[in-house]
Amino acid sequence: MTITAQMVKELREATGAGMMDVKKALTEVNGDMDAAVDWLRTKGLAKAAKKADRVAAEGLIGVAVSNGRGVAVEINSETDFVAKNADFQALVRDVANIALTAGDEIEVVKAAHLNGKTVDTVVQEAISRIGENMTFRRMHVLEGETVVSYVHNAASAGMGKIGVLVALKGDKAKAEEIGKQFAMHIAATAPLSLSEATLHPEVLERELAVQTAKALEENAASAKPKPDAVIHNNIIPGRMKRFLAENTLLGQAFVINPDLTVEAAAKEAGVEITGYARVAVGEGIEKKSEDFAAEVAKALQG
Known part of the structure; x- marks a missing residue:
């Protein structure tokens, strides 16, 4: 598959990785954007990127x-x-x-x-x-x-x-007051799910595969490799725990008070979050991109 400049640009914007690393990633996975993100993460060259980062409308x-x-x-x-x-x-x-x-x-x-x-x-x-x-x-x-x-x-x-909805149980006045703060938190952090229980199994499987490959590669390159038991029983579970804390709403550090998780903040307020929705303009829509010269040429031809 031909790797285009637009593909390189999109992957760089989504991951923050260098141009040569992005080109190599796309080449290694035959242009598959999601697989390229995982390849870069396995090599420690990029953070997780959500599909929403690469779409616009x-x-x-x-x-x-x-x-x-x-x-x-x-x-x-x-x-x-x-x-x-x-x-x-x-x-x-x-x-x-x-x-x-x-x-x-x-x-x-x-x-x-x-x-x-x-x-x-x-x-x-x-x-x-x-x-x-x-x-x-x-x-x-x-x-x-x-x-x-x-x-x-x-x-x-x-x-x-961006529009956010949050559903809560408990005292209505308290729920409305802190619910607005939770909604602002959700707008800022874009959690993947309410909790681990509601996270799609494929997301967990994909993240586990990335963290396993990354840990094994790092260990193989280390001057003092750790035993396999340490890798599989400590390092990988620890990274998965951090992933869940960063990507599930209830596990995230509350932006208003980072000393508390969102779940703990809700409990302290005497309410329970039962659901949420975060809807951003353009999620899932690939926006065709043309440079200015191409736009002018196209308009003149029309």
Whole structure:
């Protein structure tokens, strides 16, 4: 497979590794981006990189909460300029409010009525009116005794580049107060799951494979190799424990008070986190990148 300059650029941005290391990684794994990240990590040349680091799209996340139910909807646009448009923002707000009561599936919400028309029709009309392609791409629903929301990089009330929902059990006033702090924490740290129990088994298997290969390679290169028992019973489990502490919400150090884990902070406040959602604009969308000269040439040809 041909290794392109764009692939090298994306992998460098995602991992922080040097150009020659990135090129070698991509060559070794025949251009597989995820495998290249693992190869670099095994060699100690990069930190873990989430797929979201390598994707982008414009638009907004709209959030709405009522009576223990919260929704986050993503509506994409072609440019960030449109995301600042008052008409587009009104659309995001209206769709989020409709989603709050219409149902749990996006197709049901698209078919729901907004000002006498279906949501899907309203989006299509907005495309014609604003002059840019838009997509009501996805939604997430979260329910609990108390649901708190937060938006990061807010463009307007209830909408921004990252939307977070947190569900909690316990005293409502306390849950709402500390829930906002937990939501801000989630926006900043992007945990992979609530706890080890909810982490996808494939994620654990992949991380274990990386840490095992890394530990064995480091030990083989050491002037004083450690016994295999130490590697498998101490070093690898220790690294996996650290991985879980860094990537599960309840195990993370609370950004407001790093002396406590999020789980301990919740317990101290007399509440329990039962679920969360973090939705960022553009996750999972590969954005085509062209240099400025190519864009000009393309426009002239058109």
